[in-house]
Amino acid sequence: MRRAFTGHGASRGSALGHARVRLPFLFEVSEQHIAEADVATELARLHAAIQDVRAELHAARERLHGALAHEVGEFLDLHALLLDDPELLQGLDALIRDSRYSADYALRLQRDRLAAVFAAMDDDYFRSRSEDVDQVIGRLHAALHRGEPHAGGVAGEILVTDTVAPAELVQLQSQGVLAIVTTGGSMLSHAAILARSLHIPLVVGAGEVLQHVNDGDVLVVDGARGRVVVSPDASDLRGYRTRRRDEQHERRQLHRLRREPTRTLDGVDIRLYANAESRDDVAEAHALGAAGLGLYRTEYLFLQGSAAPDEDTQFRAYRDAVLGMTGRTVTIRTLDLGADKADRAGLTLPREPNPALGCRGVRLSLARGDIFAIQMRALLRASGYGPLRILVPMVATRDEMLQVAALLRSTREALRAEGHHVADEVPLGAMIEVPAAALALPALADTVDFVSIGTNDLVQYMLAADRNNDALEDLHSPLHPAVLRVLRDVIRTGRARGLPVAVCGEMAGDPAFVPLLLALGLEEFSLHPATLLEVRQAIRACDLGALRRRAGALMRARDRAGIDRWMRQASTAA
Ligand code: PEP
Ligand code: MG
Numbered sequence: 001m002r003r004a005f006t007g008h009g010a011s012r013g014s015a016l017g018h019a020r021v022r023l024p025f026l027f028e029v030s031e032q033h034i035a036e037a038d039v040a041t042e043l044a045r046l047h048a049a050i051q052d053v054r055a056e057l058h059a060a061r062e063r064l065h066g067a068l069a070h071e072v073g074e075f076l077d078l079h080a081l082l083l084d085d086p087e088l089l090q091g092l093d094a095l096i097r098d099s100r101y102s103a104d105y106a107l108r109l110q111r112d113r114l115a116a117v118f119a120a121m122d123d124d125y126f127r128s129r130s131e132d133v134d135q136v137i138g139r140l141h142a143a144l145h146r147g148e149p150h151a152g153g154v155a156g157e158i159l160v161t162d163t164v165a166p167a168e169l170v171q172l173q174s175q176g177v178l179a180i181v182t183t184g185g186s187m188l189s190h191a192a193i194l195a196r197s198l199h200i201p202l203v204v205g206a207g208e209v210l211q212h213v214n215d216g217d218v219l220v221v222d223g224a225r226g227r228v229v230v231s232p233d234a235s236d237l238r239g240y241r242t243r244r245r246d247e248q249h250e251r252r253q254l255h256r257l258r259r260e261p262t263r264t265l266d267g268v269d270i271r272l273y274a275n276a277e278s279r280d281d282v283a284e285a286h287a288l289g290a291a292g293l294g295l296y297r298t299e300y301l302f303l304q305g306s307a308a309p310d311e312d313t314q315f316r317a318y319r320d321a322v323l324g325m326t327g328r329t330v331t332i333r334t335l336d337l338g339a340d341k342a343d344r345a346g347l348t349l350p351r352e353p354n355p356a357l358g359c360r361g362v363r364l365s366l367a368r369g370d371i372f373a374i375q376m377r378a379l380l381r382a383s384g385y386g387p388l389r390i391l392v393p394m395v396a397t398r399d400e401m402l403q404v405a406a407l408l409r410s411t412r413e414a415l416r417a418e419g420h421h422v423a424d425e426v427p428l429g430a431m432i433e434v435p436a437a438a439l440a441l442p443a444l445a446d447t448v449d450f451v452s453i454g455t456n457d458l459v460q461y462m463l464a465a466d467r468n469n470d471a472l473e474d475l476h477s478p479l480h481p482a483v484l485r486v487l488r489d490v491i492r493t494g495r496a497r498g499l500p501v502a503v504c505g506e507m508a509g510d511p512a513f514v515p516l517l518l519a520l521g522l523e524e525f526s527l528h529p530a531t532l533l534e535v536r537q538a539i540r541a542c543d544l545g546a547l548r549r550r551a552g553a554l555m556r557a558r559d560r561a562g563i564d565r566w567m568r569q570a571s572t573a574a
Contacts, residue, residue: 294526361394
């Protein structure tokens with residue numbers, strides 16, 4: 001019987017296919033005992049599953065590159081740590097050996113015990129980690145049943161489940177999942193952001209769907225509107241075919257834009273730079289006609305091995321980014337790590353109560369001169385191969401920029417004395433992401449050659465809303481009058497002093513924000529290549545003069561609703 005469900009469209013795209021239902025692990029397991037004689041086999045089954053999951057996490061980590069490594073890597077690392085927790089492992093063994101529970105039920109009991117421990121913690125961060133426990137236990141449960149009918153991949157199917165973890169999405173994509181429907185989740189969760197960059201259609205919050213869909217049911221999913229139809233009728237199928245045609249047409253149109261200029265309707269050229277971390281990102285940015293790289297994050301390089309990369313390793317990576325962009329400007333950001341991640345790069349730092357407000361970014365680089373000196377040498381050596389700019393993260397004071405500039409000068413002299421070729425011009429820029437730097441830009445301006453606004457952190461610090469806390473995702477939004485004011489002022493100040501100003505946070509990669517950013521005066525965007533063509537298309541549909549004339553109305557908006565209204569009017573007027 002036909003049934004329709006409505007959730008939220010979290011990632012665009014349509015799909016037609018069979019459902020693969022994955023019930024929450026807890027629904028599936030009830031108390032089961034095993035015979036004394038089966039204990040050894042059950043233990044061996046569990047240990048094999050643990051090995052499988054370990055290998056699976058390791059393989060997933062190896063496959064990650066670029067922005068995905070940044071987004072997903074930390075989840076995978078956390079899951080690998082949880083999996084190796086001796087308390088978890090010994091507890092499972094004891095439940096099977098001493099209490100003669102089945103491996104499935106032992107998993108369930110351990111899950112409940114750990115979830116209770118996390119739930120009782122004072123720290124919100126740890127409390128929210130019980131979700132990760134569920135995901136690790138869920139993986140173990142799946143590994144126990146691999147090989148049984150209905151286990152295995154989701155190739156060519158639509159996954160229907162309660163929630164999907166960011167770390168799983170890459171795997172599901174490589175298995176060939178058509179679309180995903182979840183009963184939980186939100187549009188701004190990490191998983192939703194990732195699904196959009198992987199182009200997997202995703203509907204979240206589809207209420208009752210799990211109670212009414214069975215394995216093998218035929219579904220139509222509309223990821224833009226958040227609609228799911230079970231057992232579609234002729235009119236649903238017609239609608240699906242029309243949407244698919246439109247989507248394919250849109251993709252072809254976008255593809256054509258690879259070689260078109262990023263020019264507004266009234267003839268103003270806007271520069272679109274790409275954010276990149278890996279060779280693949282660089283190649284994609286080049287192929288899509290990016291003006292250059294606006295943000296090359298170097299953390300990925302540091303987080304790959306167990307020790308900080310040496311000068312030659314860094315030099316080769318930076319040089320290859322410069323060569324890959326064949327003469328277009330490449331902006332490389334110095335290390336942006338804090339105490340929360342530094343240990344994974346082989347740096348031992350004192351534990352901090354609040355790493356987001358701790359010794360991170362340029363503070364860490366200046367505190368660890370040994371590491372910074374190597375990075376500066378590698379960067380300046382790469383500058384001999386093409387136009388390279390250096391971008392400094394988390395700048396709060398003028399003095400920080402003066403110290404970095406002094407290091408740049410002394411390193412250049414030392415390298416030249418050693419016979420290296422170093423460019424005469426290596427522009428030095430500051431990320432504007434600490435509110436103090438944004439407000440005091442006039443005082444910083446003579447210490448920088450360009451600035452790039454990191455809206456991800458700027459919004460987090462302006463609104464005191466942790467960017468990694470899903471519960472605050474509505475608050476962590478640039479659509480606040482204070483944020484718009486700061487953006488406008490930074491762009492104005494930069495322009496008045498002849499400094500190029502870009503936005504390189506996620507905001508710059510969302511086509512919906514294009515009219516707003518243009519109205520605020522922005523002429524340089526830096527964004528992940530995944531949405532570069534969509535943003536180019538949105539810019540080409542804008543009349544810059546008309547938008548700037550409406551900037552006053554935008555600045556008068558008093559709340560999110562007012563800003564949303566302005567955005568709706570701007571997009572219909574375009
Ligand atoms: C930002 O903060 O907006 C930014 C681009 O840097 P990251 O996301 O790497 O902190
Ligand atoms: Mg930042």
